[in-house]
Amino acid sequence: MILEALHTSPVALDSEKHRHLKLALPITDWRVANRLNAIFVAAVEFSDVAREYPIVFVRAGKEDDGRDQIAPIAVLGLLANQNLYERDGQWRASYIPAVLRCYPFCIGRIDAERFAICVDTAWPGAQSETGAPLFEADGKPADLLVQMQKYMESLEGEIQRTRVLGQRLLEHDLLREMRLDATLPDGRQHSLDGFLTVDDEKMQALPDNIVGQLHREGTLGLIHSHWLSMGHMRRMVDWHAERNVKLAPAVAANEAAAPQGPAA
Helix, strand or coil, X not given: CCCCCCCCCEEECXXXXXXXXXXXXXXXXXXXXXXXXXXXXXXXXXXXXXXXXXXXXXXXXXXXXXXXXXXXXXXXXXXXXXXXXXXXXXECCCCCCHHHHCCCEEEEECCCCCEEEEEECCCCCEECCCCEECXXXXXXXXXXXXXXXXXXXXXXXXXXXXXXXXXXXXXXXXXXXXXXXEECCCCCEEEEEEEEEECHHHHHCCCHXXXXXXXXXXXXXXXXXXXXXXXXXXXXXXXXXXXXXXXXXXXXXXXXXXXXXXXX
């Protein structure tokens, strides 16, 4: 899964071209993700994600039969290219979503069945002097690459299984458009839309046998995790206001230093 706001220069790994490439892991400076305002989360990690992030749903293309494809995401920012979970290089949550833990690795799709392991070569930690090697001297994958390939293959399987959740929500018409209207401490209004949430009234209207089915297959628990996670939206509004206050002096200084145009 290549994310444009994160993987700015993904390159498919090649044992010849990248024989001497090393990665300075683990990542200690997350400013590389400061433009990432949302990230996909797999169903298997909902309980961990819901403790610290808002989980919502988005339309993510089409299924083979033409239906909408629905994907769950963790919201990281209230504006485009804004990540409130990154502050001065530090990550502000103890749990990091599985897709982000892959970084600087990502999966590049070749076709429906095949994919390539890629590395974001724009990351400062991707260099050839120090760090963990990706290949042995004879060109065979080193331990880091072997372990990461296993992890990403497992994650890809979870991503495919998570698509079933979206199908269930559509099948039972449980989603509705979401809009968040918040008042910032300075009195300004901020709105956030474009997301989907599970409608409580539609859930209550489901027949008992459908509720039982959703419970047995685990979908009901995922829905409750989604609802629980929405409480974190309030914290994000506070973080957004906090960041604006911090940036205000710099913005004022820049405006004061800007050359003035000729008087009318």
